[in-house]
Amino acid sequence: MNAPNELRLLPWTGPEDKPCYLSTDDPDGYMSRLADNIEAIQLGTASALLEESSEALDNxxxxPGEMRCLAKELTGALRDVYRVATSRGHRRATSDPRESAY
Known part of the structure; x- marks a missing residue:
């Protein structure tokens, strides 16, 4: 849960590739759930690309063209995963430590 007035970095960008943020205190709201679902898709895509890249490197x-294409896809996936990690790290840092799963 975000602290009041904390912004959540969303897993997509806006015009001119600028970050998008969500201001809400409802982690179960439509936009929060949409962001969670997109993050899950992005992480799944990164996992699949990691497996594909391992196979390509072994083959x-x-x-070279296939490797360039794969490198481009991996770059996009890494950008997405980095954005997810940044968002989750920020939300974790601003949450109440008593709400931690640890």
Whole structure:
């Protein structure tokens, strides 16, 4: 849960690739759930690309063009995962320590 007046970094960007933020105290609201679902999709995509890249690196027949395409996709996935980690880290740092799962 975000502290009152804390903004949540959303897992997508706006015009000109600028960050988007959500201001809410309802972690179960529509936009919060949408952001959670998109984060899950982004993390799943990154996991699949990690497996694909391992296979491509092990395959001597992978062409330079295929590697460039894979590198581009991995760059996008890394950008998404970094944004998710930043958002979750910020939310964790601003949450009440008594609400921690530890």
């Amino acid at each position: 001597q027949d992978t062409s």
